[in-house]
Amino acid sequence: MSTACLPGDPPVTVHIRRSGRARRYSLRISQLDGRVTLTVPDRAPLDEGLAFLREKEGWIRRHLGRRPDTAQVGLGAELPVEGTQVTLVPGPGRAPRLELGQLVVPGPPEAAGARVRGFLKERARQRLAQASDRHAAALGRGYGRLTLRDTRSRWGSCSAKGDLMYSWRLIMAPPAVLDYVAAHEVAHLVEMNHSPAFWAIVARLCPDHAARRAWLHENAASLHRFRFGD
Structure with missing residues (x-):
């Protein structure tokens, strides 16, 4: 599994997962630890997946912003x-x-x-x-x-x-x-x-x-x- 980074404050690490079962690009944010995963269909261009990721940056940051701070x-x-x-x-x-x-x-x-x-x-x-x-x-x-x-x-x-x-x-x-x-x-x-x-x-x-x-x-x-x- 590779990773990408959304620059900004703070930067967001995104884990990229290739899947033979996936039919479209999708994003998941773990409720347990805030891990962001981009799922990419096996034969789909990664560049398009990264463009999809950038389009969803606002959605990602809003969800991460609602997570409770660590204690x-x-x-x-x-x-x-x-x-x-x-x-x-x-x-x-x-x-x-x-x-x-x-x-x-x-x-x-x-x-x-x-x-x-x-x-x-x-x-x-x-x-x-x-x-x-x-x-x-x-x-x-x-x-x-x-x-x-x-x-x-x-x-x-x-x-x-x-x-x-x-x-x-x-x-x-x-x-x-x-x-x-x-x-x-x-x-x-x-x-x-x-x-x-x-x-x-x-x-x-x-x-x-x-x-x-x-x-x-x-x-x-x-x-x-x-x-x-x-």
């Missing part, structure tokens, strides 16, 4: 944990803990971001394992490994071997949203597709999945705006 996580900052805003405060102890709307973070201030990230990952693993176990039991299926990543393009996946992968940032979303993603991926243990049969399984596991999916679509960027010292 560095440190003492005094606020961030959501299971859908509830908490304030990071210093305190004694060996590990971060939730107390009355605050996340108490022991240790030196410069390590707060990394310690909070570790806390969120561990809590995400617990909640996602519980949800996955419950939904898998409802279907009479087992799954393989459960892994966590900081993904940008998807919130979860299910491999052909039945291994589940989730974004640990789901722990910042309301519990019902995390539960929906677990139901979605566990449903793939039965239907490895997005057919009507698959969505029927999701609806059985999570009857109001449409509202939870919509929340995730609308708030994806807000969950990815936080930086933990990286």
